[in-house]
Amino acid sequence: MSLAPEILPALIKAVATTIEQNAEEVTALDQVLGDGDHVTNLQRGIDALNKQADEITLLEWPAAIQKIGMTLLSTMGGASGSLFGTLFISMSKAMAGKKELNQQEFAEVFFAGVEAVKKRGKAEAGEKTMLDTLIPVAEKMLDGVSMDNICRVAVEGMESTKEMKATKGRASYLEAKSIGHIDAGARTSQLIICAIVKQIK
Ligand SMILES: Nc1ncnc2c1ncn2[C@@H]1O[C@H](COP(=O)(O)OP(=O)(O)O)[C@@H](O)[C@H]1O
Numbered sequence: 001m002s003l004a005p006e007i008l009p010a011l012i013k014a015v016a017t018t019i020e021q022n023a024e025e026v027t028a029l030d031q032v033l034g035d036g037d038h039v040t041n042l043q044r045g046i047d048a049l050n051k052q053a054d055e056i057t058l059l060e061w062p063a064a065i066q067k068i069g070m071t072l073l074s075t076m077g078g079a080s081g082s083l084f085g086t087l088f089i090s091m092s093k094a095m096a097g098k099k100e101l102n103q104q105e106f107a108e109v110f111f112a113g114v115e116a117v118k119k120r121g122k123a124e125a126g127e128k129t130m131l132d133t134l135i136p137v138a139e140k141m142l143d144g145v146s147m148d149n150i151c152r153v154a155v156e157g158m159e160s161t162k163e164m165k166a167t168k169g170r171a172s173y174l175e176a177k178s179i180g181h182i183d184a185g186a187r188t189s190q191l192i193i194c195a196i197v198k199q200i201k
């Protein structure tokens with residue numbers, strides 16, 4: 001990736017905007033399948049990142065991504081806080097020592113991050129979680145999918161959660177009643193991915 005960490009404040013703002021614009025919808029999803037706090041958890045993390053944006057910009061990629069992960073971990077709370085935190089911290093480890101990453105290297109780094117989320121959440125694809133957005137995106141990126149198609153893959157992954165029965169997280173308490181609703185974390189993961197891709201383009 002020939003991008004410098006200077007792009008991070010703009011990416012954080014783009015993510016903040018898309019979450020704000022879709023806050024009501026996502027909260028409604030987490031009220032059906034969970035406890036309704038997913039957006040507030042996420043926004044707490046994004047606010048903390050916004051406050052650190054200038055500082056993060058001065059770091060090199062691995063340290064910047066590490067700081068993002070630590071900040072999300074320490075501010076968000078909820079299952080999603082430890083999972084999004086793990087995603088970034090593990091991505092940082094996978095890019096150790098690198099100043100720049102090309103698209104293939106970034107795909108490998110993202111894949112490693114998603115693998116760590118699977119381990120942390122003890123979850124796989126098909127369990128109606130954020131992983132149903134993250135896993136197909138990571139796999140298609142490794143296959144070399146174009147930037148234009150990444151958002152579409154994320155949307156398809158997010159939509160696939162609707163007909164799944166939840167077997168992880170709070171939604172799993174609902175068992176078969178969880179079918180018919182999109183998972184909140186799958187939706188925010190997709191919104192974040194689409195916003196980042198759009199901003200980079
Ligand atoms: N074990 C898990 N593996 C992967 N993702 C999970 C897991 N448990 C929950 N999630 C994701 O976290 C989201 C809920 O996040 P949030 O509401 O912030 O936390 P909490 O469930 O603790 O209230 C879910 O919509 C789901 O996508």
Ligand SMILES: [Mg+2]
Pocket residue numbers: 030034035036037038078
């Ligand atoms: Mg919740």
